Amino acid sequence: MLSQKAKYALRALLMLAQHDKKGLVLVADIAEQENVPKKFLELILLDMKKHGLLHSQRGKGGGYCLSKPPGEITLGQVIRIMDGxxxxxxxxxxxxxxxxxxxxxxxxxxxxxxxxxxxxxxxxILDNTTLADAVAGEVDEKILFYAI
Known part of the structure; x- marks a missing residue:
């Protein structure tokens, strides 16, 4: 079963994938838009950064962004980092x-x-579905393909 922590991580990374190449996003903005407790989200994002999926910058104009293109980060990677x-x-x-x-x-x-x-x-399914696939709405097609 997917933990709440993994769901929050996926939601945050999907939001960052939607903002790819638009600059850094504040933790507070991610928390508000995705309805995730800010303190919990901070821990999740630090974990994602430690595993090389995110880049962060402190101070004015700081925030988080993906450290790789959304097409190179799979849902399987994120879930394994969060849940094992x-x-x-x-x-x-x-x-x-x-x-x-x-x-x-x-x-x-x-x-x-x-x-x-x-x-x-x-x-x-999870290792062949990227953040880019999910953002583009290609998840249903991939799941149907694997189910056949």
Whole structure:
């Protein structure tokens, strides 16, 4: 399940993608427009900056902007930064694999096999959908393509 923190991060980055090449955007403006608590948003934006997705400038005329073009930042990247692995179970994760403590035989576990397919389908969509796609409204077409 997507955390509130990840949803706020996506909303903030999508807003910044809409303002791409128009200059820096104040945290207060992002918070107000996206209805996100300012203090929480500040922490989220600092995390995104630390991971190389944002650039910031302090002082008068300061604010945040994307550090890469919107077409180079995927929703999967953002969600992994905020929430960690996409898999619904640790044993189905590619980046955060952990064997389940109550599993008898991981190779034959039907739950693991299904959850790995779920993880792979989510990753396929999220890792192939960029901020630019979402801003341009191309998300529905991508999801339909992957569902077929």
């Amino acid at each position: 692995p996409l898999a619904p179970l640790p044993c189905a994760s590619v980046t955060g694999y952990r064997r389940c403590s109550d599993c008898r035989d991981e190779r034959t576990c039907s739950i693991r096999k299904v959850m790995r397919r779920v993880r792979d389908a989510m990753a396929d």
